[in-house]
Amino acid sequence: MSVQTERTDAARASDVQKTGAPPPRDVVSRGRRAGGKSAPYLLLLPALLATAVLLGWPLVKNGILSFQNLNPRQLILHLTEWNGIDNYKEVLGGSDFWKVVGRSIVFTGANVVLIMVLGTLIGLLLARLGRRMRLWLLLGLVLAWAMPVIAATTVYQWLFAQRFGVINWVLDKLGWHSMADHNWLATQFSTFSVVTLLIVWQSIPFVAINLYAASTTIPKELYEAASLDGAGGWKSFTSVTFPFLRPFLWATTFLEVIWVFKSFAQLFALNQGGPNRLTETLPVYAFVEGVGNQHFGMGAAISFLTILILLALTAYYLRTVIKQEEDEL
Known part of the structure; x- marks a missing residue:
């Protein structure tokens, strides 16, 4: 034929x-x-x-x-020394790596929850504001989002500086005189708090603008039908807004997990993973071990393991999306 x-x-x-x-x-x-x-x-x-x-x-x-023993000696002499999986054995067999993994997961989870909650609220607020107020709020969000990471980190270093920081000066003027010379980067919790504030501030615009754009595509007839059924504000959100925005929320959450998990510049530029390496996440840990301690093979192994974790998260996300599409069909 x-x-x-x-x-x-x-x-x-x-x-x-x-x-x-x-x-x-x-x-x-x-x-x-x-x-x-x-x-x-x-x-x-x-x-x-x-x-x-x-x-x-x-x-x-x-x-x-990651399968090589590469130190300054090998670099100077142009030697290639293969050591198999020794780098991976040393990384996975040590307690420091697993502490950093746990710290990275907790840090990522806390940031993503704050980003998604605040970003969603601001996105829904944008849909209800008037045109002029919406324009000003969108302008502020875009400016915060467009600021380079290092520039934003430098601003936060100035805000939370120990001697001449704006935050300490404001707290001192408000009567909290013990905070006049407070070091915000002296402990693990306070350092993570400053970094979290920075990352959340940078990430909210992406979530808010995405959710606002998605909310504008919801047919108004659905809200009218819900109001005729006697649904209030919360009922309309749970029965109309949230089901419609669920795919956008899921996709945005996944993107934020990846973005926060691999964040490096904010943590390293703010305090180099200190104090006492207690604020190192996996990207910072890989850089410090590889470039800082000049164990380049070790740093490559840590970064490759980080990539594998992100690939596992991506595979889980894609599997969930495909399953949702199959259920809808």
Whole structure:
């Protein structure tokens, strides 16, 4: 059947060349379908190539480095010393790594909960504000979101500085004189509190704007039907708003988990993982062990394990999304 069809198409094409008549519609539609199937892959090809070059190759080099004993001596002498999985054995067999993993999970969970709760509330507030107030609030959110990470961290260092910090000065003027010379980076809890405030402040705009954009797509007829059924504000939220926004909340939560889990600049620039390395998360721990202590193979192993954790989270998210789509079908 396919051979006969191909011969027919060839004969029609030959007739077109002889007579100059336009090709039949079935030939044109078949050609469009063939081109349509390959078009998405062609459009994705530049992005895939850029990802392979900019992310794939460094990832491969990092994986190779994690199986090497690379210290200043090997760098100076240009030596390549393979030690197999010794770096992974040392990392996984030590208690420091698991302490950092637990600390990273708690730190990520606390930040994501605050980000999602506050971001969702502000996003819902944007949907209820007037046009002028919404514009000003959106402007403030975009400015906070657009500020570079290092610039924002520098501002927070100035705000919470021990001697000339704005926060200490305000607390002193309000009568809390014991806080006039308070060191906010002296303990683990206070350092994490400052970093959490910084990360939450930077992340809320992304969540709020996403949720506001999603809320504008909810049909107003659903709210009208809910009000006719006697639903109040909370009932309308639980029966209309939340079910409609659930996919957006799930996707945004997943993105925030990844963004907070791999945050490095805020923690390192603020206090270099101190005091006494008590605020090191996995990215900071990998940098300190690899570059700070010049155990480059060890740092590569820690960073590769961090990537595996993020890949596991991604696989769990994709599995959940696919399962939800199958349940809806």
